[in-house]
Amino acid sequence: MTTQQVEAHDPAKDLKPFSHQVEMADEEHPVKTEHNDDHVDRHLAVRCPESLRHLSPEETIVMDRKITRKLDILLMPVLMALYILNYLDRQNISSAKIAGITTDLKMTTTQYNTAVAVLFAGYVSLQIPSNMLISKISYPGIYICFMCAIWGTISACTGAVQSFAGLAVCRTILGFAEAAFLPGAIFLVSCFYTKQQMALRSALFYSGSQIGNAFGGLFALAILELKGTHGLEGWRWLFIVEGVMTVGLAGIFALFIPNKPETVRWLTPQEKDRLIFKLEMDRSSKDATDEVPIMSALKMACTDPKVWLLCAVLFLDFIAASVTNFFPVVIAGLGFNRTITLAISCPPYVICCFVIIANGWHSDRKNERFLHVVIPMAFIVLGNVIAVSTTNTAARYVAMCILPSSFYSASTVILSWISSSMTGPASKRAIVYALINAICNTPNIWTSYLYYDSPRYIAAFAVDLAAAVGGIVVAGFLYLYLRNQNRKIERGEDLGKHGPTQVQIETGFRYQL
Incomplete structure (x- = not known):
């Protein structure tokens, strides 16, 4: 095979494994990147664009920083704002309970709990089909905004329900609409950032949900003052106002949200070339999405052992995080009135915003994932030990301040761990x-x-508490498994169809630990 050496001028920290010379292919004899799947046997070589070959290392660093800054300004605030809206429309039922929705609709405690639960029945059922679609379309960002407008409309309609049955139906349909957002947004972020940039961006993205949690109660408190306007209860105004706001902002964001690296408006043609090349270098191959049938990508995802280990860690973390669905209700159980309950629900999530960003930033800086997962999980254990042991007002509130920071810090790093551990085409990811x-x-x-x-x-x-302990144990198994995979790579052993390609191994690929 005839090859040529193309130097990848990228000494930037976020591409440290690829800062040396990388063997690239010429046009007639491209390097073959094996994806070890019957349907994926194509020549997917990474080639340095002509527009970048004259750049010095210093110029490359400057350009990379400029590109990252533009993406951070253009993409992250939009996703954070959409996540705030997502949480407001999902969690406003807790504020509605405090405002009397159960009394007005004559609901029992079990019926209220069902109204909370049915949203997630719809939420989980459409996530995989939605992301199978989003990996294939040309405008994933606009698709996310469109679904945001849909769920805003449904939320506004919830303000007109007259019974438990009507509320349950609205909440179920709301879950269907919201299914597109979180996995779609994480996928969209992964399309623009390298593996070593993902933890911080996941933390920034997740901070949107925490801002929604932090100020959702205060915002709800202000809306509930509309009680009696046009003869409507305050909780009805809560659904209507937040739903209409969601629709309006989703329409605005759809006008400029990035969709793919090739079409980012704020980047010059040279900057687009650099972004695409940097992402391909990070994966050590061009994306094979177009060459992979969607059902083959589904098979690749379902048969990868790493997927299930990562899933188990996040599953246990999400069990521990279930208290967020009842946060104002648990706070109200301490004996405070509605105003104080909604007000003091804010500080734990403000603290959480700072903690998850700091944890994500430090995880990226150290290029380490395991400790940045298990240490927050240890604090989940501590918070639940306090909560289960006493109803003392001060102690219980301290526990409620600890818990959000802990399980969301862990989950954001787990999400970035998923990104760095997945090999194969973007549709699989x-x-x-x-x-x-x-x-x-x-x-x-x-x-x-x-x-x-x-x-x-x-x-x-x-x-x-039990879930947090289990999460620490499973994270330990995941760490040992990935460490063993890295040792096999160093010994030159074949990792099979779910391991990195030979090209990735030659360019320094290792699983993040």
């Missing part, structure tokens, strides 16, 4: 995000029935 997120959100269905013994909630906090 999209399906993996949806598959894991769908499975890991199923606890939101059944854990809703654990919050019945106010104010102790012993069953709920005990289950959350």
Whole structure:
């Protein structure tokens, strides 16, 4: 095979494994990248574009920083804002309960818990089909905004329900619409950032949900003051106002949200070339999505052992995080009135925003994942031990301040661990995000029935405690498995169809630990 040496001028930290010379292919004899799948046997070589070959290392670093800054400004605030809206429309039922929805609709505690749970039944059922679609379309960003407008419309319609049955139907349909967002957004982020940039960006993205949690109660408190306007209860105005706001902002964001690296408006042609080349270098091959039938990508995702180990860690973390669905209700169990309950629900999530960003930044800086997962999980254990042991107001509130920071810090790093551990085409990666997120959100269905013994909630906090301990154990197994895979790579052993390609191995690929 005739090859030529093309130097990849990229000493930037985010591409450290590829800062040396990488063997690239010429036009007649491209390097073959084996994906070890019957349907994927194509020549997928990474070639340095002509527009970049004259750049010095210093110029490359400057360009990379400029590109990252533009993406951070253009993409991350939009996704954060959409996540805020996502949480407002999903969690406003907790504020509605405090405002009297159960009384007005004559609902029992079990019926209220069912209204919370049915959203997640719809939520988990469409995530995989949605991400299978989003990996193939040309405008994934616009698709996400469109689905955001759909769920905003449904949320606004919830303000007109007259019975438990109507509420349950609206919540189920809301779950169907929201299914597109989280796995789709994580996939969209992974299309623009390298593996070593993902933890911080996942943390920034997730901070949107925490801002929604932090100020959702205060925002709800202001909307509830509309009680009596046009003869409507305050909780009805809560659904209507937040739903209409979601539709309006989704329409605005659709005008400029990035869709793919090739079509980012703010980047010059040379910057687009650099971004695409950097991402291909990060994967050590061009994306094979177009060459892989979607059902083959689904098979690749379902048969990869790493997917299930990562899924197990996040699943247990999400069990521990189920308290967020009842956060204002648990706080209200301490004996505070509506105003104080919604007000003091804010600080734990403000703290959480800072903690998850710091944890994600440090994880990227150290290029390490395991400790940045298990240390937050140890704090989940601590918080649940306190919560299950006492109903002392001060102690219980301290526990509620600890818990959000802990399980969301762990989950953001787990999401970036998923990105760095997946080899293969982007369509497989999209399906993996949806598959894991769908499975890991199923606890939101059944854990809703654990919050019945106010104010102790012993069953709920005990289950959350056991899940956190289990998460630490499974994370340890995942660490040992990936470390063993890296040792096999170093010994030159074949890792099979789910391991890195030979090209990736030659360019320094190792699983992040």
